[in-house]
Amino acid sequence: MREKTPLLELRGISMRFGFVDALKSVDLVIEPGEVVSLVGDNGAGKSTLVKILGGLQQPTSGVMTFRGSTVKLSSVRDADEMGIASVFQGQEFCENLSVAANIFLGKEIRQAPGIRDDTTMIARAREVLGAFATTIGTGQPIAALSIGQRQTVALARTLLHDPALVLLDEPTASLSVIQTAEVLTYIKKLRSQGRSVIMVCHDLPDVFAVSDRIVVLRHGRINGVHRTAQTSYEQIIAEIAGVAEGGDMQDDLARRMRRDVSARRSALISRRRADGERIGIADGESEPVTA
DSSP states (O other), X not given: OOOSSOXXXXXXXXXXXXXXXEEEEEEEEEOTTOEEEEEOSTTSSHHHHXXXXXXXXXXXXXXEEETTEEEOOXXXXXXXXXXXXXXXXXXXXXXXXXXHHHHTXXXXXXXXXXXXXXXXXXXXXXXXXXXXXXXXXXXXXXXXXXXXXXHHHHHHHTTTTOOSEEEEESTTTTOOHHHHHHXXXXXXXXHHTTOEEEEXXXXXXXXXXXXXXXXXXXXXXXXXXEEGGGOXXXXXXXXXXXXXXXXXXXXXXXXXXXXXXXXXXXXXXXXXXXXXXXXXXXXXXXXXXXX
C-alpha cells in the first residue's frame, strides 16, 4: 500500500539559460515505489529536469518537496545525502583507479582522519556490484572496462546510500541488447525494493517495458502524463511530435519511430561484430561474435 504523502512533488519548476526557457512551470508528482519515464525530442528539457532533481543545477523558480518537506538542492552531494541518487550522461571516472575506488570516489570511508578504510570499501563495492549479474572485479582498473561495464559501475554507485529515488539519464544508451535487458531488470528490482526511479530514455520499447507512468515533455513543458498500461506508442509519439492524436500523420510517425528503434539496435550489433567486440551476457563477458 502506497504512502499518502508523495515522495517528490514539483510545483512551477522553471529553468532559464539566458534568453532560453529550458523548463516552463513544470508540475510533477512522484509516488513511492514507481518508475516514471521522461520522454521527448532533443531539447525538450528532460536532462535539465533530471539535473535539477539531482542537485547538479538549480531552478530559476519553483518549489520542490521531498518526503513532505520543501527542499533546495545546492549540489549533488546534498541530493545524495537526502536520498536522491543520480546517474547522469557522460559519467566521469578516474582511469588510473580501481573499480572499488571509483565507486567510492568522493565518498571514501575512513577508519581514522586521513586514513581510508580500503577493506570496508572493497567489501561494500563487492556487495553493490552483486546486485548485477556481472563478473566485474572490485580490483580491476576502470580503464580496462567496456562501455557497458562502466555503466554497471555507475549504476552500482547509486546503491551506496540506500536511496529512495534514483535518477537515470539515458541508462541504456550505447548498450547491447543483452546489457540493456540487465539495466531494465535492475530498474524493476529497485521498484520491488520500494524505491522510485525517474528515467530519461529515447527507446520507447524500454520505456514501455519498465515504466508505471510516462511523462512527455515538449519545448520545456509537460505535454502529457499517462499510465503506461493505458497508453500506446502512437499517443506518446504524437505528443512528442506535437501532432493531434489520430490520423495518417500520427500513424506515419509511429511507423517511422518503430523502424528507427529497430535500425539503431541492428546498427549497434553490426558495429560490434565488425569491431570484434564482445556482446556480453549482462556485462560483455561472452565469446566474441564473428561475422
